[in-house]
Amino acid sequence: MIIKILTLFPEMFYGFLESSIIKRAQENGLLEVEYINIRDYASNKHKKVDDYPYGGGAGMVMTPQPIFDAYEYAIKDFDKGVKARTIYLTPKGTTFNQKIAVDFSAEKQLVFICGHYEGIDQRVIDTIVTDEISIGDFVLTGGELPTAIMIDAITRLLPGVLGSTESYEDESFYSGLLEYPHYTRPEDYNGLKVPKVLLSGNHKEIDRWRRKSSLEITLQRRPDLIDESKLTKLDKKLINEINNERQLK
Known part of the structure; x- marks a missing residue:
């Protein structure tokens, strides 16, 4: 993947992207x-x-000429005949999520425009921007930090970057649920013990525990992520177990 970043502060990316x-x-x-x-x-x-x-x-607006010219330089070696996917970071944009990260990771070339001040001239947005994206309901001083966050989320989805798709397929949001808890050695740390099922070697029971844990955490913290239409029979059974256990507490 080729990524071109249009910014007033390229030095903000050096440590992070290197x-x-x-x-x-x-x-x-x-x-x-x-x-x-x-x-x-x-x-x-x-x-x-x-x-x-x-x-x-109040405030100032970034003028169109430097952005248009920087953009033309950015795409000069891109595939001809294909409009470059060009992302402008703005609080007015669609909120970034894992689904969007997966969508962008399928692209061969991306351009990011980092705005400042009160934003950029609307004619730039109307002409070259394909996606207006926000990383949340708050305002930052510029688009560099949101761009860095998006590049991190997108890059780790590229084939070969993490070494195995299993590295991200079980993560929060990829499957639609929040991720289950993780444990490592030692088995007992100052009386804090690893759940017995994870030590059993019974992979079927381990998978069941992990799925139930994901459902329970999601129900507690992000119930809006639960899509009833995508729940399996086992998911529904596990949710019933979770609800029954809550009532007993």
């Missing part, structure tokens, strides 16, 4: 990332990239 799993993905040729400084493409003498909004109001 470490850990994302660094290895780039070293192994699974991911290519280029930072493009929008300010470098400003045509005015002082490299100014913002101006007052028409109609008045």
